[in-house]
Amino acid sequence: MLIYLNGKLVKKEEAKISVFDHAFLYGDGVFDTLRTYNKKILKLDMHINRLFKSARIIGFNIPITKEEMKDAIKQTVEANNSAAVSEFRIRVTVSRGEGDIALVAECKPNIVVQVTELKKSASEIYERGVSVITVKLERPLPEAKTTNCMMQVVAKEKANLVNAYEALLVNNENEVTEGATTNVFIVRYADGKSNLKTKVITPNKDVLEGVTRYIVVELIKDLQKENIEVDGKNIELELRQIKKDELYSADEIFITSTTPELVPVILVDDKFIGNKKPGKVWKLLSEEFGKYRDKYD
Incomplete structure (x- = not known):
């Protein structure tokens, strides 16, 4: 499995975030969950808009554009695509980033895109x-x-x-x-x-x-x-x-x-x-x- 981490696709075991990341310390970040149908993502724009809106609500800017985020998601799906996987569940996480142990600190956001096989509901x-x-x-x-x-x-x-x-x-x-x-x-x-x-x-x-x-x-x-x-x-x-x-x-x-x-x-x-x-x-x-x-x- 390959994971998108700040602009690069890395192996699962290489995808690491600092213990000083504010999402780890304070739950300070945003995320969204998407899924595919026939390997296409339903309502991608709406999911992306909600992700960026969530970041604005809690007071930080995602450091890439919406188009770049869409490309990152599509790139991650394509990199993990195989005939053995019928559909994907996609998790996009953006943390406020690594910073001092303080509620308010200067941080640089981390962007992670993960995909897993989507199991059919019973x-x-x-x-x-x-x-x-x-x-x-x-x-x-x-x-x-x-x-x-x-x-x-x-x-x-x-x-x-x-x-x-x-x-x-x-x-x-x-x-x-x-x-x-x-x-x-x-x-x-x-x-x-x-x-x-x-x-x-x-x-x-x-x-x-x-x-x-x-x-x-x-x-x-x-x-x-x-x-x-x-x-x-x-x-x-x-x-x-x-x-x-x-x-x-x-x-x-x-x-x-x-x-x-x-x-x-x-x-x-x-x-x-x-x-x-x-x-x-x-x-x-x-x-x-x-x-x-x-x-x-």
Whole structure:
């Protein structure tokens, strides 16, 4: 395996960062995770824009241009390409860099691009759905994807202890913001009374705007424009905060992220959701995402 490190491709065992790097000392850096489809990177520009935005939010400049970053990623994928690997998972990390042991110091950022083989998610999670838990935690600087992942680590550890697939973060206002590594959507079916349309709801405040989330939101908007119906009812997108209690009364829940795409949730805090199986809106959106993905060039 070859790793991109500050402009050079080096062997895994030669890729080393100083113990004085501020990402090691303080979690002071940014990263992004990408994946390939047919060896092509989906939404590369959007991932790069988010990486640079994250760096701006925490107050440092990435020392290469966006085009140079894209070239570095493509170069790393190509250098590791082989017939034995069907798809890649790509991790781009930019640390603030090596400096004095002080919260604020003069540093030169380090840029690392790593690729690993992308393993397919188990078909079982899509066929049966997954369980999740809620955890009272808030991620600092939620709009930035930083290397300070302690809140996500704690949340994931809590999920692992009860064999849950994911942990959903709940803030001090008792609002669900996002998952430890995912974005969350809930679905409320039309009831013919106060709710005349089937609503798909996702938080839009204090969250990292996931690339898969963005695509799904755009797909829902397209379905709205085309008046596509589910069980004779139109779909409507709502971007707003979700109260924790709304999870338990939702007709469907699904979570999104780059690698597994759209994952149906059937259990939250040991409470079954809807009809206890992956729902029809999730199925429709998964199919639409598949069409989008397959035609992507």
